[in-house]
Amino acid sequence: MALLLNLMLAISTIFVESCLAESPSKVRLVGGAHRCEGRVEVERNGQWGTVCDDGWDWNDLVVVCRELHCGAANRTQSGASYRPPAPEDQKVLIQDVNCTGIEDTLSQCEQNEDVYNCLHSEDAGARCVNPDSDVRLVDGPGRCQGRVEVLHQEQWSTVCKAGWNLRAAKVVCRQLGCGRALLTQRCCNKMTQGKGPIWMRQMSCSGQEANLQDCPLRLLENNCTHNDDTWMECEDPFELRLVGGDNPCAGRLEVLHKGTWGSVCDDNWGEEEDQVVCKQLGCGKSLSPSFKARKSYRPGTGRIWLDDVVCSGKEKSLESCQHRLWGYHDCTHKEDVEVMCTESTPDFGV
Incomplete structure (x- = not known):
């Protein structure tokens, strides 16, 4: 009987170890403004390594966001843009994902x-x-204003401007992944005032905190109303999109600046520029100029x-890439850049 029990225990141990060896690898995002943004890293045999962006696209992003319980996918971004960069001795563990x-985990x-x-x-x-x-x-021209x-x-409660300063604004811009805070004296008008509760706290931020909740708080003595709601602006992250096509990976190119979408002139534009746009959008590679010539989108x-x-x-x-100063050009909308890529992934640029 004892021999039989020992045999069953040995078989059970082998089975468990086999399952552990085949268990899904862990995934994490490193270097972003919060846990749901950053360089993609996976774990293999107790070692964390990065993921090569060969073949990396919207579908892969959706699965990572799902596995991390991070809500909807927003956009793909180069992992090399996050700081600090991956150590030189860290391995790149997988590519061609x-x-x-529809998968639940990246390992699937x-x-x-x-x-x-x-x-x-x-x-x-x-x-x-x-x-x-x-x-x-909220109620701004973009998510960063x-x-x-x-x-x-x-x-959700509005914040009284009596307890607000540029240091607190820096923390919010960092937390939202929106670049640096811009100094602004603008206040909310009747159209942009809040209508719900008002958060009667003053934040004593140093400006170095990762999240607003890390700032020391104290009660405000002012009796604020929605006339005192805080309005703030961050420098726009560089975002682009393709519009007017059959899918988000084909159409007229638009870039976001100061909360407004605008077009790009095709002076000096060529295959290299097309490739950068398709890569940034996670849309594969650009289609050949001869194929592009068959399509034409409505000018912006x-x-x-x-x-x-x-x-x-x-x-x-x-x-x-090099370019003129924002807004300086000698073009009309007949010269708007059009880009067509090989993939047809969902729009995640806005």
Whole structure:
């Protein structure tokens, strides 16, 4: 009997160890403004390593956001843009990830562990909507400008400007992944005032905190009303989109600047610039000029933001390419840039 029990225990141990060896790898995002943004890293045999961005697209991002319980996917981004960068001795563990978008974990997706041609400059990145965020900017022209609201006792409440300063604004911009805080004296008008509760706290931030909730608090003595709601602005992150096409990976190119979308002039524009746009959007590669010539999208209206854009084709973002100062150009909307990419992934640029 004892022999039989020992045999069963040995078999059970082997089975458990086998299951553990085949258990899904862990995933984390490193270097972002919150846990739902950053350079993608996976764990293999107790070792954390990065993911090569070869083949990395929207479907892969959706799965990572789902696995981390990070809400909806927002956009893909180069993992090399997050700081501090991956250590030189850290391994790139997988490449050619190919998810359908319905998997529960990244480990369920097709992937290649035989990494042979990827450097950390090609690390994959991800940004998801952060469900843990306790601050937001609302009623502005974009997600990085607006009335400040904080989540308190499961209610969104406006913030009184009597307890607000530039140091607190720096923390909010960092927390939202919106670049640096801009000094502004603007107040909310009747159209942008809040209508709910008012958070009667003053934050004594140093400006170095990662989250607003890390700042020391004290009660405000002022009797604030919604006439005193705080409005703030952060420098826009560089975002772009393709509009007017059959899918979000084809259409007229628009870039976001100062809360307004505007087009790009096609002076000096070519294959290298197309490749950078498709790469930044996670849309694969650009289609050949002959194929592009068969399509034409309706010209834009409003601002023309960029002209004389020059890329090498190796940049991770159009922001890294040379161009004229924002808004300076000698173009009309008949010269708007059009881009067509090989993929047709969902729009995650806004």
